Amino acid sequence: MRQGFRFSPPSVDVPPEVDWLLLRALGPEFKPWVEARNLDSDRLTKVVGSDGLLGRVRARWPRENLESELDLDVLEQADKAIHGIAATELLQEKVASQIASMASDQGAPAILLKGMALRLGGYSVAGARRAGDIDLLVPSGNAETLFLTLIQQGSLKVDSQPQEHHLPPLVHPLGAVVEIHVDLRGVRLGGHGAATAEECLSSGHCRALENWPEGTYIPDSNLLMAHLLVHGLGQHGFSPGAYPMLQLLADLQDLGFTGDQGDRFLAEGYGWIQLEVSREEVLGIRELLRRLEQGEKASEIVTGNAAPALILGHMLAGSMDAEYRQSLKLAAVIRPSIERQGLKGLLRNLGSAVLLTRGQIDLIYGQPRTEVGYLARRLWRPFDLVGRTAKTLQARRKLRSRE
Numbered sequence: 203m204r205q206g207f208r209f210s211p212p213s214v215d216v217p218p219e220v221d222w223l224l225l226r227a228l229g230p231e232f233k234p235w236v237e238a239r240n241l242d243s244d245r246l247t248k249v250v251g252s253d254g255l256l257g258r259v260r261a262r263w264p265r266e267n268l269e270s271e272l273d274l275d276v277l278e279q280a281d282k283a284i285h286g287i288a289a290t291e292l293l294q295e296k297v298a299s300q301i302a303s304m305a306s307d308q309g310a311p312a313i314l315l316k317g318m319a320l321r322l323g324g325y326s327v328a329g330a331r332r333a334g335d336i337d338l339l340v341p342s343g344n345a346e347t348l349f350l351t352l353i354q355q356g357s358l359k360v361d362s363q364p365q366e367h368h369l370p371p372l373v374h375p376l377g378a379v380v381e382i383h384v385d386l387r388g389v390r391l392g393g394h395g396a397a398t399a400e401e402c403l404s405s406g407h408c409r410a411l412e413n414w415p416e417g418t419y420i421p422d423s424n425l426l427m428a429h430l431l432v433h434g435l436g437q438h439g440f441s442p443g444a445y446p447m448l449q450l451l452a453d454l455q456d457l458g459f460t461g462d463q464g465d466r467f468l469a470e471g472y473g474w475i476q477l478e479v480s481r482e483e484v485l486g487i488r489e490l491l492r493r494l495e496q497g498e499k500a501s502e503i504v505t506g507n508a509a510p511a512l513i514l515g516h517m518l519a520g521s522m523d524a525e526y527r528q529s530l531k532l533a534a535v536i537r538p539s540i541e542r543q544g545l546k547g548l549l550r551n552l553g554s555a556v557l558l559t560r561g562q563i564d565l566i567y568g569q570p571r572t573e574v575g576y577l578a579r580r581l582w583r584p585f586d587l588v589g590r591t592a593k594t595l596q597a598r599r600k601l602r603s604r605e
Contacts, residue, residue, distance in 0.1 A: 211515035261330035284329035310344035361561025388432035442520025
């Protein structure tokens with residue numbers, strides 16, 4: 203069982219723009235904020251854009267409520283955010299329905315996960331949640347067949363390192379990114395091993411979607427909370443640039459984490475993830491969210507060493523403090539690897555970091571013009587990693603000197 207906190211964030215100076223953002227994205231009934239007229243529009247746009255919460259703010263409150271607090275250019279960006287997210291949701295639902303139909307024709311159940319499950323389950327409202335891809339869980343024996351069928355029908359395989367819990371991502375002809383999962387890494391319904399589609403269904407923690415192809419399901423709120431906490435803290439906790447952690451708070455709020463449903467999760471669902479996420483971290487997130495829901499400012503919560511302060515400090519520093527974000531990069535590779543698979547897992551992940559695929563080279567360094575360019579970048583990669591490690595260690599030293 204994991205214990206304690208995995209993060210030690212530095213002190214964070216919270217600007218009023220962050221106070222406003224979290225109040226409007228997660229806070230209580232709308233009441234005009236007298237300080238809002240002093241908000242810096244450029245800073246607010248940067249903060250909101252980096253955490254993907256502008257659409258949520260616009261979805262929660264009528265435009266006329268926000269007109270007294272935001273400049274016209276920011277209001278227009280809020281309108282564009284909610285419309286853009288809603289359009290993406292419609293496209294993703296269409297793609298998900300097509301894939302669910304393929305799986306049904308092949309006799310395979312399909313469990314939609316994360317953002318798609320929140321939307322189709324009625325937990326989040328249209329335009330409020332940005333989703334990067336479509337995640338679905340199928341039995342491992344059906345995953346490859348479904349994967350190949352999608353390729354045959356025009357989806358393109360993303361050139362990336364293999365993952366144990368899902369097949370390589372696919373880009374659907376309509377543009378949506380799809381990940382076919384074979385288990386829920388870090389969620390142990392039976393006390394051992396990652397939860398499979400068969401276990402999720404037989405445990406009764408999924409429900410069928412009405413008006414969808416037969417065999418299409420979403421997890422119940424307990425299973426959704428468990429998976430979101432593992433994903434946000436266990437898998438991406440040390441990589442705040444890869445996953446906006448404030449999104450985790452919004453998702454948990456939509457699931458009723460601070461109320462009776464949270465009580466039910468702590469009584470049953472937490473046991474599934476206790477090896478990945480400590481109870482102190484879960485309770486810290488719950489208390490943090492409860493205080494934000496009551497209207498307390500982030501700048502007040504983040505002071506001190508209480509659990510909510512540590513959690514929020516990490517979330518904000520991971521977004522706003524470049525040195526802190528850099529200091530986490532080494533831990534993002536080493537700690538999760540050792541915790542899950544020991545030295546063997548660490549060596550495998552280090553090998554994956556050195557031996558890049560062509561797609562990873564294109565993403566990290568830009569696409570070379572020739573084959574020689576790919577070779578040169580592969581030869582350069584070990585030296586580049588040494589340099590990046592040195593920068594990480596230097597950032598950690600600077601952080602300690604600031605304490």
